[in-house]
Amino acid sequence: MSLFKRKDSLPIPPVDSEKYTTVCQYCSAGCGYNVYVWPENRSGTARSNAFKVDLTKQAQLMSGFSYTETMHNVITRKNGKKYNLAIIPAKESRINKGDYSIRGGTNAMTAYTPTGITKSRLKDPLLRKNNGFVPISWDAAVEIIATLTKSSIDKYGADSIAMKFYDHGSSGLGFEDNWGAGKLFLSGIKTQYLSIHNRPAYNSEVWGSRERGMHELNYDVDDARLADTVVLWGANAYEGATVFYTEHIMPNLRGSSVEEKQKEFEAGEPAEAGNIIIIDPRKNATITVSQDINAEKVLHIRPNLGTDWILANAIARVAWENKWYDNDFLQKRTDLKTFEEYKTKSLQLSKSLTALLAEAENITGVPVKQIEQAAEWMAKPKAGNFKRRTLTLYEKGIIWNMKNYDQVAAIAQLNVLTHNVGRVGTGCGRLGGHQEGYVRPPAPTPGSIYAGGPPKNVDKYITGGGGKIYWVGATDPYLSTPNSQFFKKTIHNRATNLLGYLEQGGIPADPKAYAAKVLEAFEKTNGLFVIVQDIYMTHTAQDAMLILPAAGWGEAVDTSVNCHSRLLRIYDKFMDAPGIALPDWKILALVGNKLKALYAAEGNKEMAERFSGMDWKTDAEVFLAGSHEFGDNKVAEADEAKLSAECYKGVTHEILRKLGNEGIQTPVRQDPATGKLIGTKRRYKYSFASKDGLFKWYGTDAWTGYPAEVSKYINNPTYPYWFTTGRSQHVWQTMYHDKLIPEKYLSLPLPYLEVHPEDAVKLNLKSGDMAEVFNEEGSCLALVYVSDATKPGLVFGIMYHAKGSMNNVISSYTDPKTTIPWLKGTKVGVKKYNGTPDEAIKTVSLLPNNNFTM
Amino acid sequence: MTDISRRDFIQVTSASAALLLSGLDNTVIAAPAKGYPMKKIGNIKNLVENEPFAFTYPDDQSPCLLLKLPNEAIGGVGPKKNVVSFSTLCTHMGCPVSYSQGRLVCKCHYSMFDVSRNGQSYQGLASQWIAQITLRFDAVTGNIYAEGVEGLIYGRIGNLKLR
Known part of the structure; x- marks a missing residue:
């Protein structure tokens, strides 16, 4: 009866099971996991086991210990023997506290087995x-x-x-x-x-922030619970960095972090449940979950595609006009010479506020009232004249927007103008996609068009x-x-x-x-x-x-940092790679x-x-060799901004193995007096990452419309729909593992398209139909979900899926300043398609994934 | 090897298709798994569409619900194959789920399970589909019995292993 084989009991690891710590192989959240390996023919007991949990009782809800069907597998080691493998969320990790996502919950299922779902792994050259x-x-x-x-x-x-x-x-x-x-x-x-995995060139996706002196990973998970306002800008946190949302943003909205705020804030400073501003053309699940928690605390802004930097500048202008900034901070910590350019081009002080806001509303489609409300929630001092604390996180909605450089720069500058970086409950940077782990010799192109580029x-x-x-x-x-x-x-x-x-x-x-x-x-x-x-x-x-x-995750020793705390941990090897994979x-x-x-x-x-210097014998040796690239990190706390964001010099695999789920936050310093390794919780409290330590302003471009690659479709009746893309909660990237996992491919059998109910009527489409999406670049087929997540005139598709890519219709335009593509915007035609390319259409759920109402 | 890879993929999809066909065919009644009790839950005459009926199964620590849906559902019994039953412990972290609009919703982390589609977790954090109770329908009396569980009930090492 079940669509795939289910389990109704799980093996128990004996007390002496091998135990390793690791971090989820997927998103930027980087949830901690514990790994248990034990011979297939051995078992612990319900009372005595490696989990140290009494398994004779029904577990209480939210106990922090979860061991589900998807968290177990049987692997075969090089010695030919079979072992049980359990990979469960770590309760002791301050990142996830035992929580896990639909992606991480299947980590064990992705382990290579010679006869199981992953048997198609590559084994030989x-x-x-x-x-x-x-x-x-x-x-x-x-x-x-x-x-x-x-x-x-x-x-x-x-x-x-x-x-x-x-x-x-x-x-x-x-x-x-x-x-x-x-x-x-x-x-x-x-x-x-050279090009980086997801883009046509070798570049930072956020030179617009880095060239200001601000690396994009400058905050801590705690800041999401401590902020007065969290801003998610083109960043679908609930579906993309799920546990970061549920463990750190959600408690803030619910008001359950108020006590923590009272401890961390200044004496007498107001502390209450947080606000959230979500800037996204779609009403996706991050918005509707937030609204379900507390609708009054949610501001959803839906700009026209490609216009976000105009919006950011308009919000900044409102803050400027109301003097919602700290003049002392601006004077001492930012570069006043370049500030003039910012005032002229970005704040456009020569224009009246009314004229600027009217123009911004016209370009972005965002009502002036919302612009003003956003400025209030981000920057207006609280009662008692305490500075508001705002954490602003952006991701691919900004990075893969038109004009990458200006988009990122505008948001970074808005947050520095309002001193929302370097303080408890603040920060401005990326939500992240993957975790990070970059150490390389210098790249041939050091920066954007303003710094030796573009690449x-x-x-x-x-x-x-x-x-x-x-x-x-x-x-x-x-x-x-x-x-x-x-x-x-x-x-x-x-x-x-x-x-x-x-x-x-x-x-x-x-x-x-x-x-x-x-x-x-x-x-x-x-x-x-x-x-x-x-x-x-x-x-x-x-x-x-x-x-x-x-070799994949768990088949070699790896180290990475997550995005929301730069938390460096070891991802230990717990099994062998298939065949002769390396x-x-x-x-x-x-x-x-x-x-x-x-x-x-x-x-x-x-x-x-x-080609010398590559004769490493072990993973640990490579890690050590890379560390020398970071230079001297014997610096005082006040000089942390001089360090590379991912600096781990002095750390070894052995140290990380001892630290386990605790890890250490990069940049790691070696205390000048004691030599002790010290992590960095939050960045830029004292200075920024520029030569003189001052934040460097930049005057953004004015609005000049869309690039030729997209403007050719405007006013062309063959391509009436704006098209944007994103990710799904269920799957990771190209579904390289997920296409093999029944729980995943049955729930997401094909690339899909969200169509607004009004457009669905015009197109004669209903949920479960197939549609062809096309323009002069190419075409793709997609399963239709009729959903109010999109606006009339806007359709949304999953970027790509194991069974096809919707990037077929995306243009080759890149920002001339950075060579970063605009992957999230173009225009298309949509047509009903008569065909059933996959049997799973008959069993897939067609319920709207943004409706949580009862 | 390209061919092998492609073939593997086809095998996976056709296997799921085969399962799906048997899933929709109610003449195939799954044999009860070993050790599960047969428990009478109610009678089809007393079920009201979209109004869940609460019970426990396979023991009193495992809350479940019985539902009559407007349309045929995977694993559904009764003349319209529209009566289904599920555990109401969210497979993510064990919070109670509630029924509304064709799905079970967990308000702890907003996981949602489609009750007409085998309890698939189509949104949220739950990586495991929710456990579906195997039902038996007696066409003569209209009685509905629970006779097994497909999938692990949250918070236990085995569905029948509490002591």
Whole structure:
């Protein structure tokens, strides 16, 4: 009767089970988890077990101990023996306190099992031959890559190698793998054609804040419970960083953190349940959950797509006009020279307030009253003239907006103008997507157009015929990159041309001869040699020549920081990787060391030297090697702003293992007097991260309409709908694990489209129908949910799904200042589609996911 | 290997389709799992559409509800295959769920479960679908019996393992 096999009891770990601590492999929240491993044939008892919980009794609600069907698995280790695996949320973690999300709750199900749902994990390096892929040894794979890379560099230059790799933590990655990738691509190969997993170039997504002297991760989870007002700007916290919302924002709205506020606030300062301002074109679940808790405390603002910086500047102008700022702070902590530019261009002081607000309302579609209310909630001093405490978090709604740089800068500046950073209950930065774990040698492009940039657009380079080798690590650009249909078609053609040449006269079996023939193909065709390094076969891998199997989460020792506290913890290894899969850093080191040997053999010392320093033996050694990149961290507390946000110098895997779920917050300092390692709870209390420690202002651009790539659709009746994208609560990224988990793929069987009821009538659509979404960029099919989350005239789609990408219709526009794409806005046509591409449509829930009313 | 990967995916989806077909076919009555008691819950004549009836199963510490829905539901019994039953402990952290508008809602963290779709958690934090009570319908008397549980009831190591 059940749609999939269910369990009605679970194995019990004996007291002497192996125990590890880890952090969830998914979102920016970084919930702590405890891992238990014990032989399959052994069992603890209900009274005596490794959980130290009395399992003879029915558990009380919200006890903080949860062990559900999805938290157990049976794994097979390299010794061939089977072990039980339980991965349960850590009650002792101050991040999640035993709470967990629909994503993290299935961590155990993602573990590799030879016969279970994850059996399709990549196990061997695979080389494309005439009729598919054949397994080869690491020696052969490394020989091919190193020979090709060296020949390409020597003949065409380093820029003939293009790459697309992660720069983040979690997902089985972290500081170790980032240092490995950095050493190979940035120190060794030195190509300019680097791109980061989710975007066409190698850049920060928030140079608009960093170039002001403010790193985006500057707050602590506590600040979400302590703020008078939380602002979520293009940041769907309940569905994207779920436990951060439920454990830290929700208690604030409910008023259950008032006592904490009274302890932390100044004497006599008012402390009450928090307000929340949510700026999002959709009425998504973050808004409706917040409203269900306390509607009077929720302000939902729905700007027109692409207009948020105009809104931020208008709110700032209201605050300025009312003198809701601390003049002493502005004078002492910010750069008064650049402040003039901000006043002129962003605050537009030459215009009357009335004129400015009328203009802002006209552009953004946000009523003046809401702009004024937002300013009040963010900046108006509380009774007794105490400064209000506002925590503002933005994410992809801002980052992947039109004009990335100005959007981010405007929000950062609004918060500094109102002194909402560096104080208890304040902060301004990213909600985050992944966790972080960046340590690399310096990037070729240090900053935006104002700081040595912009960086090269790798998508345009390779779709335009540039490059010979394209190495993709732990990402699936056929789904995730903007204008993905065009991207996929072009790369497919180039890969096919290369394969076609190789097949003439047969593909050589010997790695050296194989590499020689690929080089011939480079001369004779526009062929692209695609390498994919991942844990599963990906959409992009369908066109790879070589696939490299990587170790995943729990199969190597990783370290990362979460986004809401920069909390550095160890993600310990508790199981073996499938087949001969290796950690990313090890794969990259094998290639680096081979390149070093090849250059040394021909006496090219300079090139050999570029590939040196990759002869690590263990994860711990890579972590240590990366730490030297951070420079001297023996600084006083007041100098924390001088440290890189993720600085962990002095920390080792051993130390982190002892700290377990407690972790330590980066930047880590070494106390100048005692040498003791000290974490940083909250940033920029004393100074900002600029040379002179002052916040650097910037005058944003005026509104000039939409870029050509999108404005071509405006007033075109074929494309009447604005289109924006986002994520779903259920699944992580491309669903690389989730597409295998019945609880997930049955609930989210296809890419989906939300259509407003009014538009649904016009389009003759109902929930459960299929629709085609199209424009001149491409098209995609989606399952329809009729939902009041969108506005009339606006449709919303999940960005991408294991079964297709809605980025097919997204343009190739990027912000000229940063090369960050506008992934969340274009115009489309929508048409009913008659077909049932998946049986699961018959069993999927079609209930609206933003309606919590009883 | 590309082919293998594609085939695996198809296998997974067709397996779910096969399950789904048997799920919708009420002539296939799942055999009760071992050890579950058979318990009479009520009679179809006394059920009012959308008005949940509370009971406990398989023991008095496990609150459940019985529901007559407007339409056919996965696992539904009765002439219209629209009578279903679920545990009312949220599978996320054990808070009580309440029925409204076709779903069970937990107000602790806002997980929601679709009662006509096998208790799937279509929104919220619960990674486990809520436990569905297997029902038996006696067409002669109209009596409805609980005879098993599909899925783990929150807060226990086994549905039948409390002491």
